[in-house]
Amino acid sequence: MMAAEPRRSGRRPGESSAREDILTAAAAAFAEFGYDRATIRGIAARASVDPALVIHYFGSKDALFAEVLQLPLRPREVFSRAAAGGIENIGASVVRSFLEAWEPPEQRLRLTAMLRSATTNDAAMRILRDLLVREVFAPMTEILGVPDGDLRATLVGSQFVGLALMRYIGGVEPLASAPIDQLVAAIGPTVQRYLTGDVRSGPAAGGAGLQAAPEVRPESAPAPPDAGGPRI
Amino acid sequence: MMAAEPRRSGRRPGESSAREDILTAAAAAFAEFGYDRATIRGIAARASVDPALVIHYFGSKDALFAEVLQLPLRPREVFSRAAAGGIENIGASVVRSFLEAWEPPEQRLRLTAMLRSATTNDAAMRILRDLLVREVFAPMTEILGVPDGDLRATLVGSQFVGLALMRYIGGVEPLASAPIDQLVAAIGPTVQRYLTGDVRSGPAAGGAGLQAAPEVRPESAPAPPDAGGPRI
Numbered sequence: 207m208m209a210a211e212p213r214r215s216g217r218r219p220g221e222s223s224a225r226e227d228i229l230t231a232a233a234a235a236f237a238e239f240g241y242d243r244a245t246i247r248g249i250a251a252r253a254s255v256d257p258a259l260v261i262h263y264f265g266s267k268d269a270l271f272a273e274v275l276q277l278p279l280r281p282r283e284v285f286s287r288a289a290a291g292g293i294e295n296i297g298a299s300v301v302r303s304f305l306e307a308w309e310p311p312e313q314r315l316r317l318t319a320m321l322r323s324a325t326t327n328d329a330a331m332r333i334l335r336d337l338l339v340r341e342v343f344a345p346m347t348e349i350l351g352v353p354d355g356d357l358r359a360t361l362v363g364s365q366f367v368g369l370a371l372m373r374y375i376g377g378v379e380p381l382a383s384a385p386i387d388q389l390v391a392a393i394g395p396t397v398q399r400y401l402t403g404d405v406r407s408g409p410a411a412g413g414a415g416l417q418a419a420p421e422v423r424p425e426s427a428p429a430p431p432d433a434g435g436p437r438i
Numbered sequence: 439m440m441a442a443e444p445r446r447s448g449r450r451p452g453e454s455s456a457r458e459d460i461l462t463a464a465a466a467a468f469a470e471f472g473y474d475r476a477t478i479r480g481i482a483a484r485a486s487v488d489p490a491l492v493i494h495y496f497g498s499k500d501a502l503f504a505e506v507l508q509l510p511l512r513p514r515e516v517f518s519r520a521a522a523g524g525i526e527n528i529g530a531s532v533v534r535s536f537l538e539a540w541e542p543p544e545q546r547l548r549l550t551a552m553l554r555s556a557t558t559n560d561a562a563m564r565i566l567r568d569l570l571v572r573e574v575f576a577p578m579t580e581i582l583g584v585p586d587g588d589l590r591a592t593l594v595g596s597q598f599v600g601l602a603l604m605r606y607i608g609g610v611e612p613l614a615s616a617p618i619d620q621l622v623a624a625i626g627p628t629v630q631r632y633l634t635g636d637v638r639s640g641p642a643a644g645g646a647g648l649q650a651a652p653e654v655r656p657e658s659a660p661a662p663p664d665a666g667g668p669r670i
Contacts, residue, residue, distance in 0.1 A: 240472070240558050324608070325557045326472050331608055338610075360604060360613040361624055368600025372592060376556070376563055378570075381592040392593055392637040396628045405624040 225263050227253040230312070233274050236319030241271060241327035272333050274319055279307035282345040289349055296350075297398025298390050304366055305386045314374050321371055338363060350401060361400040365393060457495050459485040462544070465506050468551030473503060473559035504565050506551055511539035514577040521581055528582075529630025530622050536598055537618045546606050553603055570595060582633060593632040597625065 231253035235244040246267055250257040264270040288299035308317050323330035343363070347355025369389070372378040381389075399405065463485035467476035478499055482489040496502040520531035540549050555562035575595070579587025601621070604610040613621075631637070 243475075322557050325554050325603065335608060335610055357612050357616070357624065360610055363610070364600035364604045364613060365597055365628070366600065367603055368596035368598065371557065371599055371603070372596045376567060378567055378592055378595070380589050381596060384589070388638075391639060392589065392632075395631065396597070399627065400624075406620075407623060 224253070224255055224259060228255060228260055228263060228270075229274060232270050233312070233316045233319045236271060236274055236323045237315050239322075240325075241267075241323035241330035244323075246270075268329060268333065271323065271330060272337070274316060275334060275337050276316075279303055281342045282349070285346050285349040293350075293402055294398075296401055297396070298394030300362070300401070301390050301394045301397050302386060305389060308370065308374070309386070317370055318375055321367070321375060346401075352402060354405060358400050358405060361405060362397055365396055365400070369393065456485070456487055456491060460487060460492055460495060460502075461506060464502050465544070465548045465551045468503060468506055468555050469547050471554075472557075473499075473555035473562035476555075478502075500561065500565065503555065503562060504569070506548060507566060507569055508548075511535055513574045514581070517578050517581040525582075525634055526630075528633055529628070530626030532594070532633070533622050533626045533629050534618065537621060540602065540606070541618070549602055550607055553599070553607060578633075584634060586637060590632050590637060593637060594629055597628055597632070601625065 228249065232244070232249045235249045235252060238244075239248075244267070246260050247257050249270070250260045253260075260270065264273060284300060284303045285296075288296045288303070291299055308314060320334060324334040325331070343356065343359035346359050346362070350358075352358060369381070373381045373384075376382070384392075460481065463481045464476070467481045467484060470476075471480075476499070478492050479489050481502070482492045485492075492502065496505060516532060516535045517528075520528045520535070523531055540546060552566060556566040557563070575588065575591035578591050578594070582590075584590060601613070605613045605616075608614070616624075
């Protein structure tokens with residue numbers, strides 16, 4: 207069996223079926239119960255394998271969770287491709303990649319596992335945070351080469367986490383059934399500004415409203431936070 | 439004992455101490471365990487009262503949870519005040535109100551209870567969603583009088599939920615310790631656009647990057663999603 211894409215885990219052919227079954231069962235268990243209440247024993251039962259096999263392949267619940275978190279997209283490639291398409295469209299491009307990657311049902315399950323586990327268990331949150339920093343935020347900052355990379359990366363993260371939570375877990379309408387194009391139009395400019403715009407000096411950077419807001423520029427706005435206070 | 443502010447629950451003086459103790463205990467239990475694993479019995483023990491008293495005051499775990507969700511701010515007032523300050527500053531104003539309301543430790547606990555419970559339990563998610571729609575989204579749309587109110591409200595909600603999750607639960611830096619002014623500057627323009635800007639036609643509405651992005655307008659961008667496809 208030839209894999210069309212290289213896999214990071216480097217497993218041998220023949221192992222793949224039980225291993226994949228365990229991963230699918232683990233994603234379902236973490237999604238249903240969260241990290242704390244998902245057990246190796248329960249995951250093994252769901253995958254119809256011996257618990258010892260779960261330990262054999264993955265070592266521990268932590269390690270199994272980290273494996274479930276394997277992202278359905280390669281952030282480095284997403285950012286490189288988006289940047290190659292012109293930095294002025296990177297926001298829309300990243301939003302589209304994010305949504306397309308998580309849209310399939312089995313990926314939604316993984317995302318649910320991730321968010322349920324991370325919100326309820328500190329160890330799971332730490333694993334997720336480390337993953338984000340290493341695999342998403344660092345490449346993003348590096349490829350874009352913008353200042354304030356950590357701030358920008360976590361701002362983008364906050365928008366995506368909230369969107370995923372309301373769309374996939376909460377089923378809050380109209381976000382839950384909005385077509386991807388609609389969300390790219392609505393959220394792309396947010397991500398664009400977080401990635402390449404001014405995130406330090408306040409209202410000036412925001413698109414003034416097309417319908418309601420006059421073209422008021424910040425001369426009339428409250429003193430920008432630039433004026434003082436701690437910086438991060 | 440005179441209450442400085444009118445309370446919605448209309449309880450009699452004298453009840454307040456046990457009732458408040460139960461609410462504090464419930465917030466802590468929902469925050470620590472999530473909705474499923476928080477029990478009336480455990481909450482009563484934590485508040486040093488009889489479980490019957492919890493039932494007497496609140497009726498059920500559902501009702502107690504709904505009470506824990508009492509928002510630390512009145513969205514109708516927040517939006518009215520923000521709108522009175524000029525619609526062009528409403529984004530910054532709403533972000534500041536949101537952060538200031540949730541910043542105190544006991545409010546962070548409530549928010550954690552809310553998010554942990556809602557991400558892991560469908561009943562809790564339903565209660566939270568109903569609360570948001572009724573107490574936050576509806577007043578917002580009504581006061582601003584903009585079209586696409588539901589879409590705008592849920593977009594704002596997605597940014598706030600993600601921010602709360604990363605700042606208060608995840609402790610993801612630099613968001614976790616960013617001063618409020620910094621976050622108002624970074625996120626205010628996002629909320630401004632979601633509330634009053636163009637959320638339908640894509641990249642044109644985004645602030646072009648001050649540092650990296652040339653003033654490219656969407657003639658060079660991909661066809662806007664306006665061109666077709668289902669609308670919500």
